Amino acid sequence: MPGRLTEIFDRAATPVEDRCNRIVGCCYSNEALEAAEKFAIFKSSLPVDDQEGLARILECPNSVTTTGSYHAMAFQEAMKRGLSTQRVNLTNPERIHEFGRWKADAFNKRNEKRQPRTYLGYVVGLCAEVRKIRNSEGNRFFGVFATPENDAAHADIFLVLPVDEGDKLHIQRLFHKVFKVANMVGVPA
Amino acid sequence: MSVLNSSVVNVAGFSGLFSDAYHNDGLFTADISERIAGWTGNIVDACVAIAGRSCLSEPHVRWLDSATVELVPSDFQFTFLECHELDLVYIEDDELLFRSYCENAIAELEQYRSYEFGWDGEEMPAPNQHSIDDAYTFLRLLSSSCEECVEAIPMLDHEGISSIAFENESDYMSVAFYGGNRVVTYRWCNLTEQSSVSKDSLDRAEFLNSLMQDIAKL
Numbered sequence: 001m002p003g004r005l006t007e008i009f010d011r012a013a014t015p016v017e018d019r020c021n022r023i024v025g026c027c028y029s030n031e032a033l034e035a036a037e038k039f040a041i042f043k044s045s046l047p048v049d050d051q052e053g054l055a056r057i058l059e060c061p062n063s064v065t066t067t068g069s070y071h072a073m074a075f076q077e078a079m080k081r082g083l084s085t086q087r088v089n090l091t092n093p094e095r096i097h098e099f100g101r102w103k104a105d106a107f108n109k110r111n112e113k114r115q116p117r118t119y120l121g122y123v124v125g126l127c128a129e130v131r132k133i134r135n136s137e138g139n140r141f142f143g144v145f146a147t148p149e150n151d152a153a154h155a156d157i158f159l160v161l162p163v164d165e166g167d168k169l170h171i172q173r174l175f176h177k178v179f180k181v182a183n184m185v186g187v188p189a
Numbered sequence: 190m191s192v193l194n195s196s197v198v199n200v201a202g203f204s205g206l207f208s209d210a211y212h213n214d215g216l217f218t219a220d221i222s223e224r225i226a227g228w229t230g231n232i233v234d235a236c237v238a239i240a241g242r243s244c245l246s247e248p249h250v251r252w253l254d255s256a257t258v259e260l261v262p263s264d265f266q267f268t269f270l271e272c273h274e275l276d277l278v279y280i281e282d283d284e285l286l287f288r289s290y291c292e293n294a295i296a297e298l299e300q301y302r303s304y305e306f307g308w309d310g311e312e313m314p315a316p317n318q319h320s321i322d323d324a325y326t327f328l329r330l331l332s333s334s335c336e337e338c339v340e341a342i343p344m345l346d347h348e349g350i351s352s353i354a355f356e357n358e359s360d361y362m363s364v365a366f367y368g369g370n371r372v373v374t375y376r377w378c379n380l381t382e383q384s385s386v387s388k389d390s391l392d393r394a395e396f397l398n399s400l401m402q403d404i405a406k407l
Contacts, residue, residue: 017312062309065297072297072345073309080347081311111310136384166386168346169363169375173354 002032002039009041009147020082023158029139033160037143045146046090048155050128053088054144056179057100059107059117064181075175078142079168083157087146088124090153096122097187099151121186125178130157133174135167288332294341294353298325301345317349319368324351327364327372327391335405357407364400374400 007013008022028036038047048054056075058064063074077083086096097119104119133141143160163171287295301316308315328341342354344363352365361377370391377384389396 067293069342072301072343073313073347076313076345076347080313107310114310165350165365165367165373165388166375168348168350169352169354169365169373169386170377170384172344172346172352172363173361173375173377 002028002036005036005039005041005145009149017081020080020159023143023160024162026160028143028160033140033143037145041145042148044148044152046148048087048127048144048146049089050126050131052127053124054085054127054130054155054157055088055091055096055122055124055185056083056085057096057103057122058120058181058184059100059104060120061115062117064120064184068181070176070181075172075179078157078175079159079163079171085125085155085157086122086151087153087155093185095153096185100187119187121184123179123181123184129178133171133178135161135163135170141167141171285329287328288336288338290338290340291328291332294328294343295325297343298328298351301343301351313347314349316345316351317368320349320351320366323366323368323370323372323391324353327366328353330397331401331404334401338405339407355404355407360407362404362407376403 004026005023008019008026014022026036039045058074060066061071063071065071075083086099088096100119100122104117108116127144130142130144131140135141139161141159141161141163142157145156145158147154147156161167298321301321302318304313304316306315307313324343331338331341339355339357342356344352344354346352346365350365350367352363354361354363356362359379361375361379363375365373365375367373371388372391373386373388375384375386391397
């Protein structure tokens with residue numbers, strides 16, 4: 001019943017931080033997951049195709065360290081609040097950079113006492129590679145949902161299965177492979 | 190250590206009974222002075238021998254002078270003589286040097302210690318301190334037993350659990366620390382595209398040795 005996603009993504013009905021647990025609670029897998037990914041959560045939602053590139057904003061120091069490698073927490077949001085991405089086919093590099101700068105500025109204004117974030121650029125991973133991440137029983141860990149809530153190009157990567165200790169280590173390795181930091185598109189000077 | 194040595198005996202500086210004996214009784218003849226110098230030499234030799242035997246490090250290096258030395262973990266495996274009362278040398282954790290492949294990971298783990306709830310600006314939990322302790326101890330052990338190794342990559346998950354990953358072209362291995370010596374290991378082989386997960390305890394020597402050997406082989 002993909003229609004439950006409408007309620008989950010309705011901010012008035014479900015707090016944003018509860019989205020991940022609620023989606024896991026839906027127990028989507030196989031055909032049900034594919035149907036959920038094709039469901040129009042918002043009126044303007046267009047399903048994300050396997051061959052689409054997903055751009056992930058990279059900031060220092062919370063996703064990339066000062067030495068240029070991924071921070072330990074770089075992709076953990078996929079298992080907690082959903083990993084926010086931009087669909088490359090529906091946007092362009094300038095708009096992605098613009099979003100990245102805005103996101104870092106917004107954080108810094110909200111958190112004046114914390115270490116400031118610097119927008120570095122973005123890295124692109126193929127949607128199909130995210131969908132290939134599976135557990136030992138062959139079930140997909142993540143769903144990729146079109147979520148044009150405030151931005152037509154926005155998509156979220158959400159965990160759809162409960163994970164155990166070994167799964168978490170497996171996922172950590174694979175995210176670094178799907179989104180290669182060496183391929184980062186740096187912000188223009 | 191301050192010792193009386195024949196080369197620094199200053200007869201004019203004697204006082205009290207020694208002075209009386211020297212000036213009035215003629216005790217310090219050339220013969221006596223020579224014998225005192227001999228005893229002194231023997232005492233010094235004995236002290237050096239005791240210190241040398243009581244502080245055997247691997248690979249059995251005896252420090253012959255008091256110059257500043259740089260220590261690496263393998264120098265700390267002291268054995269002590271049971272038949273002597275000795276002054277022990279205490280070395281704090283933060284004085285230990287780690288091998289270069291551990292240095293970045295250690296620095297990162299120390300940074301994790303300072304994180305509080307919401308450290309990412311959202312609602313990320315504070316890292317588990319027991320997990321960090323175990324990861325630190327594991328790296329110290331690895332550093333003391335493995336001279337060369339691939340770079341240790343620190344990680345932290347959304348539940349505050351620390352892990353350390355090791356990777357070469359064909360294999361990937363990570364160890365997650367759940368506190369109380371409980372660990373979960375994950376291995377991935379690029380050639381076979383097979384993964385395996387196991388749970389164990391760092392208390393179990395056989396498992397620990399096997400794990401460190403596997404990491405050293407990467």
